[in-house]
Amino acid sequence: MSSAVANKAVESKLIDGKAVSAQVLAEVTADVAALKAEGIEPALAVVLVGEDPASQVYVRNKVLRAGEVGIRSLEHRLPATSTQDEVLALIDELNRDASVNGILVQLPLPWHINETAVLQAIDPIKDVDGFHSENVGGLSQGRDVLTPCTPAGCMRLLKQTLGDLSGKHAVVVGRSNIVGKPMAALLLAADCTVTVLHSRSKNPQALSRQADIVVAAVGRPRMIDAEWIKPGAVVIDVGINRIEEDGKSRLVGDVDFASVLPLASAITPVPGGVGPMTIALLMQNTVTAARQQHGKPTQAQ
Numbered sequence: 001m002s003s004a005v006a007n008k009a010v011e012s013k014l015i016d017g018k019a020v021s022a023q024v025l026a027e028v029t030a031d032v033a034a035l036k037a038e039g040i041e042p043a044l045a046v047v048l049v050g051e052d053p054a055s056q057v058y059v060r061n062k063v064l065r066a067g068e069v070g071i072r073s074l075e076h077r078l079p080a081t082s083t084q085d086e087v088l089a090l091i092d093e094l095n096r097d098a099s100v101n102g103i104l105v106q107l108p109l110p111w112h113i114n115e116t117a118v119l120q121a122i123d124p125i126k127d128v129d130g131f132h133s134e135n136v137g138g139l140s141q142g143r144d145v146l147t148p149c150t151p152a153g154c155m156r157l158l159k160q161t162l163g164d165l166s167g168k169h170a171v172v173v174g175r176s177n178i179v180g181k182p183m184a185a186l187l188l189a190a191d192c193t194v195t196v197l198h199s200r201s202k203n204p205q206a207l208s209r210q211a212d213i214v215v216a217a218v219g220r221p222r223m224i225d226a227e228w229i230k231p232g233a234v235v236i237d238v239g240i241n242r243i244e245e246d247g248k249s250r251l252v253g254d255v256d257f258a259s260v261l262p263l264a265s266a267i268t269p270v271p272g273g274v275g276p277m278t279i280a281l282l283m284q285n286t287v288t289a290a291r292q293q294h295g296k297p298t299q300a301q
């Protein structure tokens with residue numbers, strides 16, 4: 001096989017998160033324009049505590065994307081030495097500000113600040129990350145609530161790849177509050193049969209090999225290799241791990257891309273897969289929050 005033909009074969013399997021996120025952002029741009037025509041300007045407050053370099057990049061990109069789709073953004077940068085009470089006071093102020101529709105606190109927070117206390121302080125109707133227990137509970141009950149951005153982005157990729165997910169066996173590897181658990185709830189809501197694997201699961205590879213869909217969200221570079229994948233499965237890689245290899249810094253996922261690619265029918269790359277969807281879905285959630293706060297029905301996704 002010539003390398004051009006081989007490249008085409010690889011490309012045909014790739015789920016292009018950049019392209020799909022561009023579609024989402026175009027939809028959001030149109031929705032924002034329609035709201036503005038009715039006198040409603042969606043606004044998002046982004047809170048960053050400390051100077052974590054990756055978080056600084058994510059926050060900058062969130063503010064940039066907001067500007068591109070027409071969402072007003074307010075950036076609040078607090079020093080790493082801020083007390084929990086100072087962070088809570090800012091959230092209280094943003095909760096009370098009727099012109100702010102969405103509040104996002106970038107994670108991770110510095111070690112001395114209690115993440116749960118901060119996330120629970122955000123008014124659930126402005127919780128565009130979907131991390132408040134009110135929204136977490138609503139999601140598990142199948143209610144129409146603000147949903148965590150990364151899992152919501154994965155669902156959009158899966159639906160565009162497979163169409164109807166009903167009856168598919170989905171395996172989620174990882175049980176974090178931010179990705180694994182909400183991902184399982186969303187797959188269940190889409191009528192999948194869902195298995196969640198974690199560090200105490202017995203023989204996880206054999207269980208994962210039964211799946212039509214594998215979502216890897218463990219935070220361990222290249223952990224999911226060919227042993228975990230049934231031929232024809234769709235593989236969604238949520239991992240973003242920076243590693244040193246051959247003297248270079250590289251970004252790799254939780255999936256061993258080279259070994260899984262020949263088996264998968266479709267797979268997200270890292271970078272360029274799930275990552276770009278996270279920020280696009282944040283913009284979508286901000287519009288949803290603005291619509292709900294103005295008593296407008298939310299559009300079906």
Ligand SMILES: Nc1nc2c(c(=O)[nH]1)N[C@@H](CN(C=O)c1ccc(C(=O)N[C@@H](CCC(=O)O)C(=O)O)cc1)CN2
Binds near residue numbers: 279
């Ligand atoms: N409050 C939140 N904090 C964090 C979240 C979140 O959803 N809410 N998720 C992550 C970080 N994150 C957004 O905040 C995020 C991560 C990655 C990407 C992304 O586009 N990744 C690119 C690669 C970027 C790079 O080169 O480093 C990709 O995968 O293609 C966007 C957003 C933790 N914190």
